[in-house]
Amino acid sequence: MSEIFQRFGKTLGGIFLALVLLWLAGLVLVPGIYMVNASLTPRLPPALRGGPEDVYVLDNFAYLLNHPNHGWIFFKTIWSSALVTFTTLLLCYPIAYWLAHVARQWQMRLMLVLMLVPYLMNEVLRGLAWYIILAFSGPLNAALMWLGLLDEPQRWYGDGGVVAGMAYAYILFMLFPIYNAICTLDRDQINAARNLGSSTWRIHWRIVLPHAKVGIATGCVFVFMMAAGSYVAPALLGAPGSRWFTQLVYEWFFEIGNWNRGAAYGVALMAMCLTVVLGLLALFRVNLTSAIK
Amino acid sequence: APFIARGSWARASSGELRLAAWAGYISPEMLDAFEKATGIKTTYTPYGTNEEILSMMRVNQGSGFDAIWPALDRVPNYVEDGLIQPIDESRVEWDRCIDSAIKSSETLGAVVDGKRYQVPTDWGTEALTFDTEKLPLEYGSASYADLWQPELAGKVTVRGHSALVGLALWLEREGKLPRPFLDSFKDADAMRANYDVILAEAIARKATIAQFWSNQNEAQGAFRTNGCILGQTWDSTAAGLKDEGLPISYLAPREGALSWMEGISLPLGSENVEQAYAFINWMLTPEAGAMYASHARVNTTAKGADAFLPQEMKTFFQNAYPEDAIDNLWWWPVQENWFVEIRGEYQDKFLSA
């Protein structure tokens, strides 16, 4: 800490520290604690608050555990988010490599511009695009029937649709970290490996992938996070059988009106995300500091 | 800081009416007409479900709007949470409103602990919408049971919680409910006893459902683009589809159409009360009522509006409620907070199954 004052002087250093404190404590930590606090208290009408019933209980979490379906939805959300993550990873790796080491300048520029466009619009519109495509009487069914691949229209809304829509919505969050990581790979590493007689597969497996590890981990963390925490895509592209955990949280808040239980569900979601993120980082043997750059 | 606590510093109390109403209820022409009649400008924020506006009111502790438009049967929820204020009955032109609506609204939720909290402006129903080509229905034989027939797998749309009520009415007629269904709204034990049976039946028959709707747009989408041919929807939903030229018709089932009334309430934090009353009174004029009814496709409580309604609306009404259907309406009882919460639980179990 003393170094901050040494570097910026008392006044400036003080202002900087105050801003940081304001942010981390005021905007992140305290509200977070508040949410946890709310999740541990029962929902009470205003009249009863502060009364004998206003005590810490685990009811809200117990409800989640005991519910016949919610636990399942919880795990399905994790699983589907992982699926989204994996799909985007598979889709992105070849493109990232191509962009970083194969494409010519203009090809790279064009591709980057093309990719930025959907990203610069908003998530709801990206979801809407898929909402239109996947509609029962939408263009996908029309095209497939025209091609003779389908005899009658299929319903695409549901878990499959949600995964597709999310993969589309978040693909850039996977692509850019991997691309950045691969960009920093010295091309001589590839040359050296080939020079030593290595095949293309081996070059990727032994040289490029290990190098891109940090980028891959970052991309996975981001995409997983976003998928697990997304409300738009499941709301738009879901079907009767495909509810996501975020929808449950939303319902507790805005349909049933039990905020405390909603907070508990939110805490569960956050805990799950952090667990998976830390697990991913451990799996890739990447630490938080080197990821997310 | 009161400045912050107001939640919005962009708009001050300006004499402008801030109105939150159901999506599709208010047309720009209506706002123009209102302004012409009273000189009051209006900003209109649409919402799609009762829950949406209720939770918005909760989040903002009853501020943010000058007038809202909840369903009559949900008014007690707002009162319990202290979100709306009693109506000053002296400022309402009651003689413009249909008497039966004033009367029945008292028991259906508008009056709590002797105080009136809502002025009824319209009513509507939720019944069967069907594709006249693929699935013609006849009054008398048509029933909520039709929604749950296995041969309609993947072709039906319903709303989560009201589907359970429609199903309940059919089950009650079949004698399968342990307690009278209306007791469910008064007593939690009765409710759970009934709803356990209803839920089990619903889950067993869930395969027919292609899509759940929660607002008008979704319900219409089910027919327009999602391949549904039968649904339990609002009358306005069907009317809208029919207007588009789709082969859709609307019919009350033999158990009775689920009927609701709606009206305007004043939130606790209403800042432009004057303008809100002006709006209520304007809505009850025959011209406004007719404008409203033909735009929103619901039935107005304004006296004399019929005269201004277009012919096809009248036809739609007659087709929807033939014979004794109008006497047979099933009015939503008051849904108190405890009921809504348990209802939500069952709906959630139904949706999640």
Next chain:
Amino acid sequence: MLRRILARLGQVASRLYLLAFAGFLLGPLLILGGAAFNDSNFPTVSPWQGATLKWLQALFHDGEIGDALISSGIIAGGVILVSLPIGIASALVLNSLHGRARGFIYGLMVSPMLIPGIVIGISTLLFWRQIGVNGGYFLTILAQASFISSFVMLMIAAQLQRFDRTMEDAALGLGASRLMVLRRILLPYLRPAILAACCLAFLQSFENYNTTLFVRGTETPLTVFIATKVRTGLTPVINALGLVMMLAALLGAVLWELKRIKTFARA
């Protein structure tokens, strides 16, 4: 010979893959934009009911969309105003730390990015409601800034890592005060990163839905507006809006690239 055929096959396959990927990226956009010209009340391209410009016209006469845009703009502006100082200060603080403290603070500073958006919305709402502040612009800005600050911090910190700290010593050695060092050396050095961070903050704020949904109070920023429309009255006007945003995005992306090429050429 076999080797050559295999190599050729590989080339063709990678071309196809590239095309498919580009199609995956652009197809939905084309459909989204194309539906804006379909003369059907509901946005779709199949069946095609004939071309019309009425939805685009309707878009330009739609005052609500204008209001929503303004609302989004106010929020994004506020987010920039809040998250920029915070992000810059955090990056500078982080840049001055070493060893374990640095790792720990860094972890804290990126953690908001690892919290699902709706959780941030919920916690902000619960906390501020408790002390009597309702949803609205203020809470929306705070909630968004709480995680957008992380992005800003990261971008500034990345630029700072390449900063040669001897420049500060040089300036001090030439007699500059600390404030002058900040004003004349650090901030000008960080200018490109600050600009980029502004853009990012704006975009993030503009497209945010999951967090905003909980804290918007009675405001209706653009994403919420679109989502509400999608739920309560979807017409191709939304597609027309999407089309306009798409073109704006394309213009923005092209300008951005051109600027990069220019700075690249100069370096």
Next chain:
Amino acid sequence: MPIVEKLDTSGTLPGVSTPAASAVSMQNVEMRFGGTHAVKPLSLDVQQGEFFSILGPSGCGKTTLLRLISGILKPTAGRIFINGNDMAGVPQNMRETAMIFQSLALFPFMTVWENIAFGLEARGIGKKERRRRAQELLDLIALPDHGERLPGELSGGQRQRVAIARALAIQPKVLLLDEPLSALDLKLRQHMRAELRSLQKSTGVTFFYITHDQSEALAMSDRVAVMNAGTLQQVGTPHELYTRPKTQFVAQFVGEANVLSGQVSQIERGTAVLECPEGSFAGCSTPGLRKGDQARLYVRPEAIHIGGGVRDNGLTLTIERYDFEGAFATAHAVLSGSLSRCPVSLTISQQSLSAAPAPGSSFRAGFSAQDAIILPNE
């Protein structure tokens, strides 16, 4: 000349052409990158077992040449032979060359022994055998216990040696080295020079070595090719290049030189006379030099001797300052009586420093025609 032989014993077969096929042979090889003519058509033969260097300034096309041989690049024209086999169409992982990159390009995520054994792994050799051979190479580079470390945990010189071992592991016929020492500091660089040389001798592998550091090239190589702007200027032993440069570029790039410009007035029995504004000077003539040509005379600082003794060329100099460099000092002087200020530098050994004239004073100096060379302007 006995001296040449003396110097050459460090290498194997310099200058002497053996009947065996060349290790590397380039015939009219040319390389263009779009508009850039990186390598202009050139031919070159490198003998088996030779330590051959390419010396040239930055950007002259050295790396490009190396990449052409290794197969990373394909020449726009011309043919390349390795051990007599035409390399056209042979991909880089099928050539009998191994390359050591300027950046070393060690694989940072593999341990040292995995790095060394990577080429064997690519050839499908089992792990046990790989380990054994890697250990042999680790012994060879005198890092027997460092197999389990990561490259990041080694010092610069150690990394350097690992890169060599990795390249040697695949038993190449030709080792291509791209400025491998340029990232090291002075002392280490000098140490590694000796190590590279002895390694080359003991393995007998042909080294094709690239550098822009003339002292490196001179000290290590059997033969050196000087390159400039994509063309070969001269190929020869270090001693030849230093004492008998064939072009002005070589004369100036290799070693220090004093330059006098003028017109050739006379050529006789290998000696030419150059008329300069500062006087007329005699030096060795070169092929292609004709009477009347504009030319330059090059003389090394150590070839100018102080004193009025009988030399072919006499100069009157005024000393400006001495730069003390330890073993010797460099005297910076100007030619007296010249119109333009013509700087001349002289090397003065430590021992004779005490007898050297004081700064500011004028004195006579001279150099023999044998030690000077006159080259025509291009």
Next chain:
Amino acid sequence: MPIVEKLDTSGTLPGVSTPAASAVSMQNVEMRFGGTHAVKPLSLDVQQGEFFSILGPSGCGKTTLLRLISGILKPTAGRIFINGNDMAGVPQNMRETAMIFQSLALFPFMTVWENIAFGLEARGIGKKERRRRAQELLDLIALPDHGERLPGELSGGQRQRVAIARALAIQPKVLLLDEPLSALDLKLRQHMRAELRSLQKSTGVTFFYITHDQSEALAMSDRVAVMNAGTLQQVGTPHELYTRPKTQFVAQFVGEANVLSGQVSQIERGTAVLECPEGSFAGCSTPGLRKGDQARLYVRPEAIHIGGGVRDNGLTLTIERYDFEGAFATAHAVLSGSLSRCPVSLTISQQSLSAAPAPGSSFRAGFSAQDAIILPNE
């Protein structure tokens, strides 16, 4: 010794202590970073107008020393005076020093003249006056038309000069230079050496120059302080350091040296005799050397002469190889008849190369006791 004077004329007042206060005076200054003892207690005086260098290997504390003087760091102990004023508590932006950083630290987004005028801006001088003064300095560094460029648009040498102008703009009493030439390439480095020297002479500002390159220090400085591991080893003129090193470290770090280890058997009139396994050798004695001490004898490669002439010390050597370096060659030999392989290197001038013995052959060589120095082991 006439030689010393000759060399010294390039500087101003070397060795001679003037009555004026020292430009920089350090008294028992010490610096610790946590556990690292970067500068051990040392004292040092730098004269007004002197070109003073600190020479030492990487990490020996040179930069730390400079930062102590400039005020970027505060010493853990000791006092620092600049022009006789105690600097304790004086912040860096109030000192009469200016620093030139290894990285130059030019401000990349300011134009050249803004860079130069930055110090004036900090002093609140108006824009017009700033421009005028910046222009003067631009003229001084011979870049009169480059004021509007950005630093990125200049060459390495030009950037270097701008950094100097920026430092001079605030009219410092002492200019602190931290390896300013190390990022430049060889030719440019040599050119900039001369420029720095003449600038120092013409401005008369005291230069406190840091380098790890011994040839730079020897060639430029009036006096040099050799530093190792945080301590000052020796302070003296370049010639003193080269010919009369006071510690083994200096003998080995400054220039090349051949080393023989043994025990002192005799000391007489400034000459000592060392008994080594390889024989007994005579060399200059040094203060503190006693009979019976373990010591080392240092002799420069150029001090060993081939031939059996009458020298104080005779050696029989076997030549291993010659490294040709252009102006001279280095002969790598071993001492015949020694048990352990004792390497000896000799510098052989170009001219005498032809007479040098062939590799593998043995021959006699010798050096005079005057040219050798015997230093006790520490």
